[in-house]
Amino acid sequence: MSGAATQTRSVIIEREIAHPPEKIWRALTQPHLIEEWLMKTDFKPVAGHQFNLRREPMPGVNVVVDCEVLAVEPHKTLSYTWAAYGLDSVVTWTLTPTATGTLLRMEQSGFRPDQSQAYHGARTGWREFLDALDAVLARTD
Template sequence: MIQPATESRSVIVEREIAFPPEKIWRALTQPHLIEEWLMKSDFKPVIGHRFNLRGEWGGVLDCEVLAIEPEKTLSYTWNFAHDDDAFDLRSVVTFTLTPTSKGTHLRMEQVGFRPDQKQAYGGARVGWQQFLENLEQLVARID
């Protein structure tokens, strides 16, 4: 049986950060820094590298690096397997860094939410705001 095409929804969060792309890039790609603003991980900035993000809530996200353009673009899968189909998430997160006169324009997009995943979608909308707030605070502290 052919499955009907389903629309997917995206969460997009954009913000201006008063630091250069290379500083933000470090926070996006170094595991000890990723842990400070997002979750514990065994991330490596290598296309095809499979890694996990482990939340304090006990959940584990299965991820794979899809694209890397240093200090410009980072994309990876963000998959959460769950017995309840409404929580089983197959998505892709992409960070885009654009230099500006005041620092960097950071754009995060997470694509792949099915229309029936209202709770996951709502959680991502709130969660990414907090993650990126944490990221901005971290970037301000690191050398």
């Protein structure tokens, strides 16, 4: 088996957000806020916690993502597995304070070469999720 077959790709989105890391952290870790910008969840920011993300895009059609928290460093880093539709990936959030707020970096890694549809879907989807996250941050304290 060649090395090329095992190479994976990542979706990386970086965004400068005019809010402090603590506020963004709440939106990334509190289930009622996660639901507003991502999906319904039973997330807890505890390493080893298994949770899922659920959405009904259309009646009778469920999207369920199975996840497990890998790493939690409050206000700095959050990482969890993201398994759905044959995709086994890892989502890592990194928050870096800046002079005007926070540099938020989202990386979803683990897309195999035969998963280009999932890869392109994630590139589009995460931009939409982050736009929704911006809206949540704008209206919460």
